Structure formats: C-alpha cells, structure tokens
Amino acid sequence: MSSLLKKKLPLIMKIAAVVALVGAILMFIFPVLQADATYKRVFGIIIMILMLALSALAFFYLWLGRDTEPNFFLFDRQKKRNISVDELSFTVANERLAFLLTAVSESVEELWTENVLENELKLGYRRVYRPLIAYKMLYDLADKNIESYWSYLENATPETVASIASALEQAGEKEMPRAFTFIMENYRSDSEKIRSFVCGNAKYIRGRIMAYIKRNIELFY
Numbered sequence: 001m002s003s004l005l006k007k008k009l010p011l012i013m014k015i016a017a018v019v020a021l022v023g024a025i026l027m028f029i030f031p032v033l034q035a036d037a038t039y040k041r042v043f044g045i046i047i048m049i050l051m052l053a054l055s056a057l058a059f060f061y062l063w064l065g066r067d068t069e070p071n072f073f074l075f076d077r078q079k080k081r082n083i084s085v086d087e088l089s090f091t092v093a094n095e096r097l098a099f100l101l102t103a104v105s106e107s108v109e110e111l112w113t114e115n116v117l118e119n120e121l122k123l124g125y126r127r128v129y130r131p132l133i134a135y136k137m138l139y140d141l142a143d144k145n146i147e148s149y150w151s152y153l154e155n156a157t158p159e160t161v162a163s164i165a166s167a168l169e170q171a172g173e174k175e176m177p178r179a180f181t182f183i184m185e186n187y188r189s190d191s192e193k194i195r196s197f198v199c200g201n202a203k204y205i206r207g208r209i210m211a212y213i214k215r216n217i218e219l220f221y
Helices: 003-031 038-062 090-104 110-113 132-142 148-155 156-171 175-186 191-200 201-215
Strands: none
Touching: 038 156, 038 175, 038 201, 090 110, 090 201, 110 132, 110 148, 110 175, 132 148, 132 156, 132 191, 132 201, 148 191, 156 175
C-alpha cells in the first residue's frame, strides 16, 4: 500500500496544486471582487491566500522531488530526464545491459574466462549489477545463438559456473542456480542438454531481469 502511495504521490500533488490554484482564482473572481461586505471580502482574501500558499507548496514539493540525476536504466537521452520505471521496456533494459558488459569486460571471451562476476570494482554499489551480468551472459547465449558464445559456456571453469550460480542466488533465485550447476557438472559432454536448458529459460530470464531492475531501481543512480 505504501509503495503504491509513493508512486501515486506526484500525481496527487499535481492535482492538489492545480485544484488549489484554480480555487484561489475563483475565490478572487467571486467572493473577493463581488463581495457585498468588507468582512466577506477579507474572509475571501484569506482563503485565497491560503489556497495560493497550498498550491505553491505543492509545486515546490514537485520541484524538489524532480528526478534529475540520470538513472542507468531510466535516463532518456532525448527527453533529458528519467522515464517512469513502468515505462521501461525490456528492449531498452537489454541495450543498457549490453553497454554494461562492454564496461566490465573488453570482450565476450574475457567475460567468460576472467570471472568478471568476482571483480568487486566492476559490480557497482553492493554488487547490484552482479546478478544482471549473470542473467545477461546466459540470455545472450539463447538470444544471439552464436557458436563461439556457446563454446565459452561449455568450456567455462568450475569457478565461473559457481560465480554465475552465486550471482543468480543473489537475485533471489533458488531452483535455477541449482539446475544450472547440476547440468554443468554432469552434462559437459552433452552440449545439446546445456543449450536446451539455457534456451528453455530465455523467457524466464527476461522476466527476472525486469523484475530485478524494478525492485532495485533506486540503486542504479
């Protein structure tokens, strides 16, 4: 309930600001200008001032709360501002993740061979990007379906496999890390089994990427 109220608060404040401003204008036109007694005019002026103050406070609150610092996933370069998290599409999120991978490794091969997921300097505050890197590594295998990418996974060291599983667990995953580890430990010689597992989970990974980003959106500034 509180999270819903937090999302709706800016809209509520905008409505309150506009209503108070319109109310102040109406108070000036009718009770103030057309008052037939001094006390009515004074009373109308007081109410008008209070409504103007309320409108000003609401607009000031909105000005203070404006989102000007670029968010890694939400910043719209054309609009020069952050979009709402509800407007974030997977296409945009995936593009930002592709850029993230170029920032943490010089090549796809390095991504899989240098165990980037254990490099604290590249994982962001509280290692917030770590699960997203792991998700993206797996998603790109199914999405791009490039043979060399598959070979990186099939030849990944036990340490890299363990790091991917650990990163997924950091995001709250339970079954997927266990299944991934089991397949990598027991089906190294069966590439089709490994590929089937990753491709079969591509849609699930998409959903989990978006859920993780939205759940932690305040950490991506």
